[in-house]
Amino acid sequence: MSLKPHDGFVFNHTMLRIKNPVVSVDFYEQVFGMTLLRKLDFPEMSFSLYFLAKLGESDTPPTDEGERTQWTFSQRGVLELTHNWGTESDADFKYHDGNAQPQGFGHICFAVPDLNRAVAWFDEKGLDYVKRPDQGKMKNVAFVKDPDGYWIEIVQPDLLGGLGR
Incomplete structure (x- = not known):
């Protein structure tokens, strides 16, 4: 080889x-x-x-x-x-966070074992959301912002099996 x-x-x-x-x-x-x-x-x-x-x-x-x-x-x-x-x-x-015009960079992502638990933790910490898991067309995916406004996607892998189908 x-x-x-x-x-x-x-x-x-x-x-x-x-x-x-x-x-x-x-x-x-x-x-x-x-x-x-x-x-x-x-x-x-x-x-x-x-x-x-x-x-x-x-x-x-x-x-x-x-x-x-x-x-x-x-x-x-x-x-x-x-x-x-x-x-x-x-x-x-x-x-520039990359998501305002002109768009470029989008986000980083963390996979979590329990999306609901993560969301409760983010709420406790007072994080700003771009999107909660139950909002928009794509469910079971959250986006929060870091202190500089960069987007962080939050996913629970075992909830995403049907994504894109």
């Missing part, structure tokens, strides 16, 4: 630009249970990168900085939050 050029490729991360890292990192840690894997600062270019992922109980990131960086870039399903320094101090600053 011959190797293909793409053998071994791993989808590692998606990047979102954020206004305030304190608010956004806390949101993804507290609401979605993600763990900050690594923060990288680039003072000469005035920005920082925050890499978060939903880790399993047996996942233990290395403590050595270099090893931890390599480990972070070998994971799957990582969310990179990019903070351009100073945006947090500008009351009028806002990133």
Whole structure:
């Protein structure tokens, strides 16, 4: 069997630009249970990168900085939050969420084991909804917004067997 050029490729991360890292990192840690894997600062270019992922109980990131960086870039399903320094101090600053015109980027997605329980959790946390599971033509799918207005789709996989049929 011959190797293909793409053998071994791993989808590692998606990047979102954020206004305030304190608010956004806390949101993804507290609401979605993600763990900050690594923060990288680039003072000469005035920005920082925050890499978060939903880790399993047996996942233990290395403590050595270099090893931890390599480990972070070998994971799957990582969310990179990019903070351009100073945006947090500008009351009028806002990133385009990709869903307003002109449309581009759409959303990220979390699969959950129990959609109703997740919705109750989001309600408790006071999240803003784009769409609740019982709204619109597509049922059993929710969309919430993160602090920067990016859309997050919420799905329960076992409820979606008939989707698109």
